[in-house]
Amino acid sequence: MPMQFRRAAVLAAAAGLVFAGAANAQGSCRADLDGDGELTLFDFLEFQNLFDSGDLRADFDGDGDLTLFDFLEFQNEFDAGCPSGDIISAELAAESLSQYPFADYVRAFSEGRPFTVAIDPSVVTPPVGSVNIYIVADKTAAEWDADPTLTDARGFAQPGTFGGGASTNDNKVEMGGIGFLNADAGENIGVPYDVVIDVDGNGELSGGDIIDGLDGPGMWLFKDLTTLGPAARTRVATYTATFPGIPASRDQQRLTYPSDIASRTNVPVVIIAHGNGQQYVWYDYMHDHFASHGWVVMSHEDDTGPGIETASETILRHPDYFWGNLDTIAGGVLEGRLDKSQTSWIGHSRGGEGVARAWNKIEFGIYNPVNYELSDINLVSSIAPTDFLLTSRSNPGGSNHHHIAGSGDGDVNGGPTTPITQYFAIYERAGNDEGDNQRTNTYVWGADHNDFNCCGFNDYSGPAALQIGRAEAQQAAKIAWLVLIQDAVRGNDVGMEFVQREKESLRPLGLRDTTKVINEYKAAYDLSQKTIIDDFQTQTSTSIASSGASVSFDVTNLVEGRIDDGDTSFSWTPADPMNGMTRADNGLDQHRGIVFDYNSDRFLEFDLVGTVDFNEYRWLSFRACQGTRHPDTVAIDEDQTFMVTLRDGSGNTSSISIGAYGNAGLQDPFPRTGTGTGAGWGNELETFRINPQDFARDGVNIDLSDIDAIRFEFGPSHGTARGRIGFDDLELLR
Amino acid sequence: MKFLNTTLAATALAAAVVIAAPPQVPATPAAVQDIVFAQPFSLETGEMSYWRAERPTVKSGYIIVLKVNPDLVYPRQSAEPVLYVGDTTAQRLNVGYRSGHVVAVVGADITGDKAMDLSKVKIWFGTPELPERVDAKRIAQESALADAAGIKPFDAEKISNLLAQNETLNEQDMKGIQDELGALVRRFSPQEESVAAALEAGTQTSGN
Numbered sequence: 044m045p046m047q048f049r050r051a052a053v054l055a056a057a058a059g060l061v062f063a064g065a066a067n068a069q070g071s072c073r074a075d076l077d078g079d080g081e082l083t084l085f086d087f088l089e090f091q092n093l094f095d096s097g098d099l100r101a102d103f104d105g106d107g108d109l110t111l112f113d114f115l116e117f118q119n120e121f122d123a124g125c126p127s128g129d130i131i132s133a134e135l136a137a138e139s140l141s142q143y144p145f146a147d148y149v150r151a152f153s154e155g156r157p158f159t160v161a162i163d164p165s166v167v168t169p170p171v172g173s174v175n176i177y178i179v180a181d182k183t184a185a186e187w188d189a190d191p192t193l194t195d196a197r198g199f200a201q202p203g204t205f206g207g208g209a210s211t212n213d214n215k216v217e218m219g220g221i222g223f224l225n226a227d228a229g230e231n232i233g234v235p236y237d238v239v240i241d242v243d244g245n246g247e248l249s250g251g252d253i254i255d256g257l258d259g260p261g262m263w264l265f266k267d268l269t270t271l272g273p274a275a276r277t278r279v280a281t282y283t284a285t286f287p288g289i290p291a292s293r294d295q296q297r298l299t300y301p302s303d304i305a306s307r308t309n310v311p312v313v314i315i316a317h318g319n320g321q322q323y324v325w326y327d328y329m330h331d332h333f334a335s336h337g338w339v340v341m342s343h344e345d346d347t348g349p350g351i352e353t354a355s356e357t358i359l360r361h362p363d364y365f366w367g368n369l370d371t372i373a374g375g376v377l378e379g380r381l382d383k384s385q386t387s388w389i390g391h392s393r394g395g396e397g398v399a400r401a402w403n404k405i406e407f408g409i410y411n412p413v414n415y416e417l418s419d420i421n422l423v424s425s426i427a428p429t430d431f432l433l434t435s436r437s438n439p440g441g442s443n444h445h446h447i448a449g450s451g452d453g454d455v456n457g458g459p460t461t462p463i464t465q466y467f468a469i470y471e472r473a474g475n476d477e478g479d480n481q482r483t484n485t486y487v488w489g490a491d492h493n494d495f496n497c498c499g500f501n502d503y504s505g506p507a508a509l510q511i512g513r514a515e516a517q518q519a520a521k522i523a524w525l526v527l528i529q530d531a532v533r534g535n536d537v538g539m540e541f542v543q544r545e546k547e548s549l550r551p552l553g554l555r556d557t558t559k560v561i562n563e564y565k566a567a568y569d570l571s572q573k574t575i576i577d578d579f580q581t582q583t584s585t586s587i588a589s590s591g592a593s594v595s596f597d598v599t600n601l602v603e604g605r606i607d608d609g610d611t612s613f614s615w616t617p618a619d620p621m622n623g624m625t626r627a628d629n630g631l632d633q634h635r636g637i638v639f640d641y642n643s644d645r646f647l648e649f650d651l652v653g654t655v656d657f658n659e660y661r662w663l664s665f666r667a668c669q670g671t672r673h674p675d676t677v678a679i680d681e682d683q684t685f686m687v688t689l690r691d692g693s694g695n696t697s698s699i700s701i702g703a704y705g706n707a708g709l710q711d712p713f714p715r716t717g718t719g720t721g722a723g724w725g726n727e728l729e730t731f732r733i734n735p736q737d738f739a740r741d742g743v744n745i746d747l748s749d750i751d752a753i754r755f756e757f758g759p760s761h762g763t764a765r766g767r768i769g770f771d772d773l774e775l776l777r
Numbered sequence: 778m779k780f781l782n783t784t785l786a787a788t789a790l791a792a793a794v795v796i797a798a799p800p801q802v803p804a805t806p807a808a809v810q811d812i813v814f815a816q817p818f819s820l821e822t823g824e825m826s827y828w829r830a831e832r833p834t835v836k837s838g839y840i841i842v843l844k845v846n847p848d849l850v851y852p853r854q855s856a857e858p859v860l861y862v863g864d865t866t867a868q869r870l871n872v873g874y875r876s877g878h879v880v881a882v883v884g885a886d887i888t889g890d891k892a893m894d895l896s897k898v899k900i901w902f903g904t905p906e907l908p909e910r911v912d913a914k915r916i917a918q919e920s921a922l923a924d925a926a927g928i929k930p931f932d933a934e935k936i937s938n939l940l941a942q943n944e945t946l947n948e949q950d951m952k953g954i955q956d957e958l959g960a961l962v963r964r965f966s967p968q969e970e971s972v973a974a975a976l977e978a979g980t981q982t983s984g985n
Contacts (some may be wrong), residue, residue, distance in 0.1 A: 281978045290827060291951040292870060292958070295975045320852020320872045322971050344975060348869055349827040350907030356827075392854035429854045431907060453798045455854045463855050492854070499852070500874075504798040 165742030235260030269553030318392025395428030449490025614719030863898030
């Protein structure tokens with residue numbers, strides 16, 4: 044088939060249309076021997092000619108001989124007719140869901156984990172009878188056009204039968220032999236594949252076949268992200284960084300680089316700053332992990348003892364020494380090999396605040412680096428940062444910011460007693476203004492402060508049974524950093540699903556299934572790429588969203604305000620409706636949201652300004668949490684679910700439970716005691732993202748181009764019977 | 778039987794709740810337990826001290842080793858008790874929690890014209906704070922609190938004897954005394970070998 048025609052058909056299919064009766068693809072129909080696109084008497088004559096001349100194109104049974112059986116097979120195929128239509132591009136690779144929408148069409152999958160090929164029959168007509176399903180090494184559209192041969196990466200195609208019913212749930216085939224799929228991407232972290240249903244059974248991608256991944260991969264298979272990459276590593280244990288402003292007692296750096304650095308160019312760099320009482324030699328697990336994936340890693344002494352200003356000053360100056368002395372460091376092996384513009388900063392505790400302060404100092408001209416600039420810093424990651432300097436100074440602003448902390452941290456504990464230890468505050472300060480980058484939060488249940496280094500004291504505070512230990516905490520951290528840095532420096536945004544989806548949905552290898560990781564993600568503040576429906580930053584009335592949408596509700600005790608625990612205790616009291624919100628920890632932090640509760644069927648509805656075409660968006664996104672120690676939270680003591688409903692301009696509705704994806708829901712608070720009566724630590728805001736197309740699965744009658752309202756429905760008819768909810772950042776993302 | 782059940786329940790509860798939490802910060806002001814080493818030093822080129830708000834330049838002072846209540850120096854990210862020596866703060870070179878010994882440097886020429894006389898000043902831990910935020914006014918307040926708590930200087934003869942054991946280190950700059958600092962950390966707080974090594978490494982040639 045000419046490429047142009049094929050692409051046009053694909054586009055049509057992607058829009059939900061399936062062409063039928065169009066010309067066949069060349070080579071897709073063996074019985075069409077004269078290639079005129081039709082089966083006629085002339086094909087019989089052509090068969091006879093080929094047969095008579097001994098041409099093996101007439102060997103229809105493939106036995107190498109021309110016999111009566113070839114004629115019979117030819118006749119069978121002639122009678123069956125040629126498959127009609129064009130190549131159909133559709134989403135196929137999915138996580139199987141037990142409830143509507145029954146399939147989560149995602150891109151990232153973990154090696155060896157089950158996944159499903161699912162067909163939404165309202166979009167694509169499922170093939171009848173048994174068909175072969177192929178998982179093929181990713182090809183571009185041009186490569187498919189040049190070579191349509193289907194070669195399964197497992198070594199064999201998988202026969203499968205789609206039920207043909209009216210629901211996606213009737214049309215799912217679980218993939219087998221996935222253990223044969225290679226997920227080894229070398230120093231990268233995912234292997235791309237295309238998924239093809241070979242409807243006509245001709246072993247080629249041809250008319251009538253269905254493909255997920257014609258233009259761009261259909262799916263990515265990820266290895267165990269906690270394992271080392273393939274690069275051998277060389278470490279320089281310590282060397283001295285002499286640079287104005289670096290104290291003599293804090294002047295050591297430690298370096299790890301790929302041993303074959305001499306053959307590399309444009310190598311990204313990760314720089315690590317420790318916290319108070321910690322050592323620059325305590326992060327070898329990061330050194331090894333990152334360097335084995337082809338990056339250079341430098342950790343340095345950090346002057347945390349005096350405080351955060353001094354810490355940030357060493358954080359700023361050590362890179363200046365590093366970048367200015369590549370010709371001498373490690374004998375000069377790094378010279379000409381690195382890409383300064385692909386630098387990531389990671390800081391721990393006081394160092395975690397220090398990297399935020401350092402970013403802020405460059406941004407506002409308080410420090411002017413000699414040998415690098417702000418735009419070189421692609422990622423600023425803070426591990427359980429303190430917050431001594433508060434809003435105006437410890438502020439990562441527009442950086443690509445990441446925060447990671449453990450719920451069992453006994454040092455920077457995230458509690459309400461003092462702003463200094465409310466680690467979420469710095470995270471909340473990032474990504475709030477037009478042009479700001481994305482921000483990501485990784486909250487690891489059962490991890491303590493020093494689990495993120497090798498050698499600090501065990502300061503775990505929490506139920507003993509929930510302590511996960513240093514090794515497991517570092518597994519979670521390695522996954523987050525690997526995908527974040529890959530995204531930041533190599534643009535592999537598919538891996539970001541590991542920090543965007545619920546952990547229960549995309550279960551990463553190398554991490555125990557019982558280990559809970561709460562993911563929170565806010566896309567870059569680019570209003571060409573997102574529409575904010577309500578971030579509660581403006582329009583402080585509870586009846587008007589920041590977008591101007593009208594808000595109605597009958598949930599009870601709804602309060603809009605700063606997401607700041609109003610006292611120094613986690614004990615529940617109605618006088619402190621933002622209890623557990625250790626997010627805006629002083630009067631200058633203005634991050635806002637709402638809280639409310641319910642113990643019967645209730646709703647919260649956003650009536651959009653005009654109507655919105657949800658087809659233009661990839662995600663409906665919001666973040667929510669349970670309210671710690673509230674009687675309704677305590678009474679439930681488990682993950683919460685509720686329904687998200689879209690309503691179109693004609694009044695049609697479609698609903699999805701937030702528990703549908705991975706059967707998770709809204710995490711109940713970590714049951715840690717202290718800081719008041721009861722159990723439950725800080726509120727764990729987590730992000731939920733739903734593909735708007737999921738609301739139209741199975742032909743549900745809703746016009747996504749004409750959405751009038753988003754309604755959240757709570758209570759026994761919609762999920763959990765009762766609960767206390769915190770809610771924020773309702774957005775549409777392209 | 779009832780007692781047994783109660784005991785079992787209490788045991789189970791204890792096992793299920795909190796483990797390994799950091800020690801509480803002891804009350805301050807708190808005196809150090811002992812001073813076990815003291816040595817004067819003098820530098821040709823002074824170095825800025827980041828351990829108090831004014832960031833004074835230090836050209837002379839003392840290296841001291843203190844025996845302390847470990848809980849006072851448990852490494853915390855939140856504010857820690859500040860170590861004061863006379864009318865200034867001291868720079869702590871190691872953590873000292875496991876050993877109970879802290880190696881510190883204190884400038885003797887920071888305030889006023891008269892150099893600090895170690896035998897006449899009290900040494901104590903004050904209110905938890907970041908040293909970089911502590912200024913002369915705050916030090917005066919903390920000193921008053923220490924006086925009120927009855928914290929006194931060490932016996933002058935003890936200090937004199939300690940100082941007599943070590944000659945003044947005369948070095949070009951702070952880097953020159955780092956070998957000594959590293960050796961002291963190794964001697965008095967051997968659990969912190971990496972701290973000692975880093976201090977000593979700072980005297981090595983850079984960049985390799």
